[in-house]
Amino acid sequence: MIRFEEVSVHYExxxxxxxxxxxxxxxxxxxxxxxGPSGVGKSTLxxxxxxxxxxxxxxxxxxxxxxxxxxxxxxRPRELADVVGTVGQDPLAHFxxxxxxxxxxxxxxSLGLPPETMRRRVEETLDLLGLAELRDRPIASLSGxxxxxxxxxxxxxxxxxxxxxxxxxxxxxxxxxxxxLAVLQxxxxxxxxxxxxxxxxxxxVVHYADQLVLLPGPGERARSGDPAELMAVSPVxxxxxxxxxxxxxxxxxxxxxxxxxxxxxxxxxLADRQPExxxxxxxKELARTDRLRVRRGRRTVLHELSLTVRAGETVALMxxxxxGKSTLxxxxxxxxxxxxxxxxVGGVEPHRTPPGxxxxxxGLVPQEPRDLLYADTVAAECRAADRDAGAEPGSCRAxxxxxxxxxxxxxxxxxxxxxxxxxxxxxxxxxxxPPLILLDEPTRGLDYAAKSRLVTVLRGLxxxxxxxxxxxxxxxxxxxxxxxxxxxxxxxxVADGPTAEVVVSSxxxxxxxxKILAPQRWLTMPQVRAALADDR
Amino acid sequence: MSPAPAARLLGxxxxxxxxxxxxxxxxxxxxxxxxxxxxxxxxxNPLLLAxxxxxxxxxxxxxxTDAPWARAYGTFVKLALLVLAIRLVFxxxxxxxxxxxxxxxxxxxxxxxxxxxxxxxxxxVTAEGLLFALQDGMRLATxxxxxxxxxxxxxxxRLLKSLPGALYEVGVAVVVAMTFAPHLVADxxxxxxxxxxxxxxxxxxxxILQVAxxxxxxxxxxxxxxxxxxxxxxYGRSARVPRPVRLFTNVLTLGGLLGVxxxxxxxxxxxxxxxxxxxxxxxxxxxxxGLRLGGRRAVRTRYRPDRWGPRAWLVAASGGxxxxxxLWGAATDPQMLNPPAxxxxxxxxxLWPAALTLLGLxxxxxxxxxPGAGGDRAPAKExxx
Numbered sequence: 001m002i003r004f005e006e007v008s009v010h011y012e013x014x015x016x017x018x019x020x021x022x023x024x025x026x027x028x029x030x031x032x033x034x035x036g037p038s039g040v041g042k043s044t045l046x047x048x049x050x051x052x053x054x055x056x057x058x059x060x061x062x063x064x065x066x067x068x069x070x071x072x073x074x075x076r077p078r079e080l081a082d083v084v085g086t087v088g089q090d091p092l093a094h095f096x097x098x099x100x101x102x103x104x105x106x107x108x109x110s111l112g113l114p115p116e117t118m119r120r121r122v123e124e125t126l127d128l129l130g131l132a133e134l135r136d137r138p139i140a141s142l143s144g145x146x147x148x149x150x151x152x153x154x155x156x157x158x159x160x161x162x163x164x165x166x167x168x169x170x171x172x173x174x175x176x177x178x179x180x181l182a183v184l185q186x187x188x189x190x191x192x193x194x195x196x197x198x199x200x201x202x203x204x205v206v207h208y209a210d211q212l213v214l215l216p217g218p219g220e221r222a223r224s225g226d227p228a229e230l231m232a233v234s235p236v237x238x239x240x241x242x243x244x245x246x247x248x249x250x251x252x253x254x255x256x257x258x259x260x261x262x263x264x265x266x267x268x269x270l271a272d273r274q275p276e277x278x279x280x281x282x283x284k285e286l287a288r289t290d291r292l293r294v295r296r297g298r299r300t301v302l303h304e305l306s307l308t309v310r311a312g313e314t315v316a317l318m319x320x321x322x323x324g325k326s327t328l329x330x331x332x333x334x335x336x337x338x339x340x341x342x343x344x345v346g347g348v349e350p351h352r353t354p355p356g357x358x359x360x361x362x363g364l365v366p367q368e369p370r371d372l373l374y375a376d377t378v379a380a381e382c383r384a385a386d387r388d389a390g391a392e393p394g395s396c397r398a399x400x401x402x403x404x405x406x407x408x409x410x411x412x413x414x415x416x417x418x419x420x421x422x423x424x425x426x427x428x429x430x431x432x433x434p435p436l437i438l439l440d441e442p443t444r445g446l447d448y449a450a451k452s453r454l455v456t457v458l459r460g461l462x463x464x465x466x467x468x469x470x471x472x473x474x475x476x477x478x479x480x481x482x483x484x485x486x487x488x489x490x491x492x493x494v495a496d497g498p499t500a501e502v503v504v505s506s507x508x509x510x511x512x513x514x515k516i517l518a519p520q521r522w523l524t525m526p527q528v529r530a531a532l533a534d535d536r
Numbered sequence: 537m538s539p540a541p542a543a544r545l546l547g548x549x550x551x552x553x554x555x556x557x558x559x560x561x562x563x564x565x566x567x568x569x570x571x572x573x574x575x576x577x578x579x580x581n582p583l584l585l586a587x588x589x590x591x592x593x594x595x596x597x598x599x600x601t602d603a604p605w606a607r608a609y610g611t612f613v614k615l616a617l618l619v620l621a622i623r624l625v626f627x628x629x630x631x632x633x634x635x636x637x638x639x640x641x642x643x644x645x646x647x648x649x650x651x652x653x654x655x656x657x658x659x660x661v662t663a664e665g666l667l668f669a670l671q672d673g674m675r676l677a678t679x680x681x682x683x684x685x686x687x688x689x690x691x692x693x694r695l696l697k698s699l700p701g702a703l704y705e706v707g708v709a710v711v712v713a714m715t716f717a718p719h720l721v722a723d724x725x726x727x728x729x730x731x732x733x734x735x736x737x738x739x740x741x742x743x744i745l746q747v748a749x750x751x752x753x754x755x756x757x758x759x760x761x762x763x764x765x766x767x768x769x770x771y772g773r774s775a776r777v778p779r780p781v782r783l784f785t786n787v788l789t790l791g792g793l794l795g796v797x798x799x800x801x802x803x804x805x806x807x808x809x810x811x812x813x814x815x816x817x818x819x820x821x822x823x824x825x826g827l828r829l830g831g832r833r834a835v836r837t838r839y840r841p842d843r844w845g846p847r848a849w850l851v852a853a854s855g856g857x858x859x860x861x862x863l864w865g866a867a868t869d870p871q872m873l874n875p876p877a878x879x880x881x882x883x884x885x886x887l888w889p890a891a892l893t894l895l896g897l898x899x900x901x902x903x904x905x906x907p908g909a910g911g912d913r914a915p916a917k918e919x920x921x
Contacts, residue, residue, distance in 0.1 A: 057764075077767045078767050078770050078773045081770030085769075086769075088761065094765045096762070096771075097693060098604070099693075101556065106769065106839075109836050111773065111836075112835035112837050115838065115839065122839070138604055140604065155769065333732070335732070354737070355735050359733075359735035366733065372734060374749070374750060388735045
């Protein structure tokens with residue numbers, strides 16, 4: 001269905017080609033998963049299928065890409081619109097109209113389908129994606145998972161034979177991600193649609209893949225083949241595969257179910273051991289809310305929320321999209337005024353404290369770290385941060401060097417990768433040395449390597465007596481970094497306790513290792529690795 | 537007649553709840569509002585103008601939805617008040633051409649050089665001058681409020697869907713621009729909040745200026761992403777049209793538009809009255825034919841366009857009736873509709889034009905009810921905004 005023949009892409013002004021030596025075929029009706037570390041050209045590869053690369057982005061494409069027999073060299077993206085449906089990373093940038101139903105119809109209108117057909121397909125798609133309730137809603141009022149489903153629906157209605165998705169589940173909570181993946185699964189099985197998608201969160205998707213396309217590193221040739229075989233050599237691998245590798249299982253297990261069936265020996269081996277859990281020494285109270293209520297417009301977003309955060313602990317804040325996690329974090333830095341109850345951070349009321357002073361008590365890295373960056377170069381950004389925080393000149397640069405060892409002074413923040421940008425934003429916040437550090441959804445767009453660096457950084461912070469609160473959908477990150485988990489639903493706290501207790505019992509929030517080794521309380525690969533290393 | 541059919545008849549006459557199928561055509565709302573606006577442009581009687589504002593306001597209160605565009609009314613009212621205020625301030629500062637005898641107060645006059653003769657800064661402010669400015673400003677404000685009512689009641693995107701195929705691409709550009717503004721506002725709010733996170737103040741002009749660049753950068757990036765998405769979804773696909781047809785289309789459209797211009801000029805200039813009207817009509821016909829032919833290039837179809845039903849006729853006609861009444865009143869009784877500022881007199885309410893203006897309230901009864909307003913005929917429940 002999709003055929004790449006010796007494809008390479010070179011953007012103008014770039015030193016090295018963005019993509020080299022891609023030569024592979026994706027047969028009809030398969031779900032192909034594109035994996036690789038950040039910055040190896042995954043998005044570029046996806047773009048060549050819809051023709052956006054090079055028709056829209058510029059650059060030189062060598063070789064040939066054909067989709068359903070059409071050469072993208074001679075067909076512009078609009079002429080491929082009836083065979084390829086594309087959903088980019090940010091669904092908001094995808095919407096042309098303002099109401100769900102119109103959005104679903106937009107692509108068909110462009111193709112000139114007859115009105116009766118359009119009507120029928122809109123109704124079918126509303127049912128297929130479970131959007132019937134939302135048909136008249138303005139798109140701006142939808143949650144992240146709903147938007148992602150509308151975006152997928154809007155490219156499905158013209159019945160494309162190929163669907164191209166760039167990180168469809170990265171911004172979603174585990175349940176919403178399952179929903180989207182179930183839809184994709186159905187399309188592949190029932191309609192024979194060919195799906196090509198890139199995703200960093202392999203633990204969510206790898207077991208759905210029929211074929212894996214691996215881009216091992218910049219400038220290296222792409223490989224494709226059986227998922228289990230390729231995972232053995234992949235630089236990025238989900239915990240289930242890593243555990244399989246550690247235990248020496250062949251072929252490698254891809255799903256929790258595969259692994260569980262083979263894990264009985266491992267479970268026995270681990271039975272008389274306990275995972276090493278660190279019990280950090282808790283210091284003084286840094287933040288406290290008492291029956292906190294926050295309203296936005298007419299909606300009460302936080303209900304009677306009481307919690308305390310102490311120095312030295314790392315807390316993961318989890319829950320559905322729209323459960324109030326971000327609102328809670330913003331309230332702690334004075335972004336919202338409470339409608340009732342109290343909130344104290346380092347003894348002051350955040351919404352009544354001038355920003356400069358509040359930064360000495362608590363700092364937040366927002367969901368989009370780019371919002372914090374204004375300057376043209378990393379060095380200028382750091383100088384500004386020193387001034388803002390009233391810190392010694394050079395302290396921000398020193399922190400940046402610690403988090404991002406090899407970054408040049410004159411790099412433009414825009415040219416950084418997601419992980420590097422997050423590190424820079426974190427360094428800027430840390431310049432003021434706030435005891436309480438809040439991170440909103442820090443792993444969006446991060447590959448496993450960047451994530452493990454982040455975990456190391458967060459542990460270091462906690463060890464130095466900072467308290468870290470991170471709102472995240474990433475259960476693996478929570479398991480690896482947090483000692484305590486809070487689960488929110490509809491603005492209320494529904495669970496609060498040590499990570500092992502809260503997540504092991506929850507189907508949605510349990511990490512893969514916990515699912516495989518349950519009822520034992522192992523959460524992460526490093527724990528298992530350490531326990532097995534003792535054995536030998 | 538037995539009671540059952542009577543009840544059924546009454547039931548079918550009641551306004552249905554607004555839904556996609558029952559929605560009133562956006563064009564009907566615009567015709568209604570333009571009717572009121574035309575009426576407003578024909579009078580400076582403050583009582584009549586106030587009545588027009590009240591009529592439009594009542595209909596908006598009774599029939600607007602919760603959609604984002606429905607909030608436009610408040611913005612337009614504020615804009616109208618601003619226009620009125622500016623008009624009055626100018627009248628006070630720059631004086632007024634109206635000769636008046638009732639001096640209210642005297643501002644110190646700034647002496648201006650000879651070449652600025654005829655311009656006055658400061659000086660005497662008369663009650664007549666102010667009244668004239670007030671009436672004039674009210675007319676403009678009422679016009680704005682009527683346009684605001686159309687904006688609040690009709691989804692602009694749906695109106696653009698009714699454009700002929702050849703104009704479709706222009707329409708999309710406008711829709712995209714309109715959805716852009718709210719995004720921009722959200723961006724500004726988000727980035728200002730982010731400034732606080734860096735320990736800077738989020739208030740003052742500097743904060744806005746420093747945020748401006750990233751906001752524009754973000755807007756630019758989003759528009760590029762949107763353009764890519766639209767391209768990938770088939771925007772701008774066109775059917776193959778033979779070259780002669782394309783050429784003919786262009787000739788028809790351009791020639792038609794030229795004809796319209798020349799014809800309008802002919803109608804307005806005294807010496808061209810003979811050929812003015814025919815030329816205008818001919819030009820209009822050619823331009824329309826050109827647009828229609830141009831539509832053949834567009835392959836696109838329309839999903840569930842609004843239907844023009846009896847309710848749409850009624851709404852449009854009620855606006856038209858108000859305009860007609862005011863035109864008729866202006867022709868028969870110009871003194872009443874445009875009360876002179878000199879000598880000072882209290883304006884009177886002309887009975888017939890005022891009564892006919894109330895016809896503009898018809899949409900508050902016949903237009904579909906916004907969802908959630910329940911089955912009652914009372915105006916939409918109290919809005920918090």
